[in-house]
Amino acid sequence: MRNLWIFLSKYNAFFFFIIFFTISIVLLLTYNSYQNASTWNSSNKIIGQAFQQSDQFKSYLKLGATNDSLSKENAWLRNQLKSSTFNDSVERGSVNDTIHHQQYRYIVAKVVNNSINRQNNFVTINRGLRHGIKRGMGVIGPTGIVGIIRDVSDNFARIQSLLHSQSRFSASVNGNIGSLVWGDGNYDPRIAMLKDIPSHVILKRGNKVVTSGFSLFPAGLDIGTVATTNPDGGNSFLNVKVKLSTDFSALQYIYVVTDLYAEEQQALEAKEENKALQ
Amino acid sequence: MGISIFIHLLRFVLLVLIQVFLLKNTGYYNLATPHLYILFILLLPFETPNFVLFILAFILGLTIDVFYDTLGLNAAACTVLALVRILFISVTVQKQGFDNEPEPRMGLMGFRWFMFYATILTFFHHLVLISFEVFRFSGLPYILLRVFLSSAFTIFLMLVAEFMFFRKKIR
DSSP, rough: HHOOOOHHHHHHHHHHHHHHHHHHHHHHHHHHHHHHHHHHHHHHHHHHHHHHHHHHHHHHHHHHHHHHHHHHHHHHHHHSSGGGGEEOOEETTTTEOEEEEEEEEEEEEEEEOOSSSSSEEEEEEEEOOGTTOTOOOEEESSSSSEEEEEEOSSOOOOOEEEEEETTTEEEEETTTTEEOOOBBBBOOOOOOEEEEEEETSSSOOOOEEEEOOOSSSSSOOOOEEEEEEOTTTTSSSSEEEEEEESSSSGEEEEEEEEEEOOOOOOHHHHHHHHHHHH | HHHHHHHHHHHOOOOOHHHHTGGGGGBBTTTTTTOGGHHHHHSSSOOOOOHHHHHHHHHHHHHHHHTTOOTHHHHHHHHHHHHHHHHHHHHHSSSGGGTTTTSSOOOHHHHHHHHHHHHHHHHHHHHHHHHHHHOGGGGGHHHHHHHHHHHHHHHHHHHHHHHHHHOOOOO
């Protein structure tokens, strides 16, 4: 106590200064509207910035959940798209029936395993039989097609990626239909070859290659763009290099396409073939 | 002793009146505003106790504030002024010298010392005063310009006042 008193009296000027200066500042901030408002404004600004920073950080932590919900929403929105509906408007007498029925459904799935560097590449997803996935369904990504379901277990499915030497997809460019293949000397995961385009067709660099609608996918989905064309030696077809729009190295969420009329279509086609055989 | 207190009281009243009724209306485009009233604190005797010094500075500041309608602003500046005065005197003046030179007058302490003393104290007072008046960091060049111009004006007026009441060294 004595030491404290000595300390206080030794530096009394400083403590007097603190006391009187504090009183002055309190008076200044209390009774002068400009200084008062400035103090509150600047502290509000600082507090606001602090909240903004912490919000940014929090949203970063929630990024995973946000992604999940967004991809669910995307799947839902794709269900609403016009390209996933089947127009069965039938003329009956004079009545035009233009009701749209759903033809394609989308199931969202997350990629759990993926390869791009091999000759035959596969993608594994975390959806399977339990979620309604069957062998032979088409798979698309956010920016283009991905492949076909090859094997299905209860909870997982294996996709034969477009980057597979056996993969063949019906594709159309400027209304001309060809088949899209990969492999065969080209093992670049960004490039695929489009074959069976007649050589009289004039293609330009950047022309869009889309799905034809003849295979498992709705018509008009992006596949990629034309990179180069050159005639297939001796044949009357073109070899078209297609720059794929799907970035296979960065696949995160994909959508499995269910064609609700596929069975009906296949049954009918099988009947035709049987007839032809007979 | 009694006559000395009376002189200081008279100086207090005179300086406040001059400041409030004359110098308040004087100035160069609001850039150079003189604050001569701090001369009262500058001229207090060396042996003034710290507490009395702070109280007087605070009251002087508040008095000016009441007239300027800026409650607390001049009081804060005068409190800083009192602290700087204590530090400055403890550094530059020996305690033994108090018997011969009881007051920091120019006639007693010499022109150079007084000039230095007035410059330092005025500068700190004006720095605090004008910083708190402008009250934002973005106005820093403006604050410094005002501090320098106002300090020059105030010091000039102080020197004029000191020469008017010049007293030759007794020794």
